Amino acid sequence: MVPLLQDAYMSIIFYTGEEGLTAAEADLVRSYGNIFLQTGRGSFTDTISTVVDVYGNCGESSPRKESWCVMYCGSSDRLRDEMAVHSKEVVGVAFRSETFRW
Secondary structure (H helix, E strand, O other): OOOOHHHOOOEEEEEOOOOOOOHHHHHHHHOOOOEEEEEOOOOHHHHHHHHHHHHHOOHHHOOOHHHOEEEEEEOOHHHHHHHHHHHHHHHOOEEEEEEOOO
């Protein structure tokens, strides 16, 4: 089950839509909780590793990695597969996905 954004300890959103977000739209997305918003096609696996390293080493207040999950909703099988392997085998967190075809 996917938590609501405001219920999650942290959410990472990779927005890669053709139509960019305005500053107001990005602020609205971030207003729903502790959200890291990356626009564009940067390295998804590098970002996941960085976030897990930073937030996973925050001491007693950070949730254990066993309760973390990377979720992907998109249409790229290649990205889904790359993120799944990286999440599970490299950084040690669960992975779930939902794939759609437009």
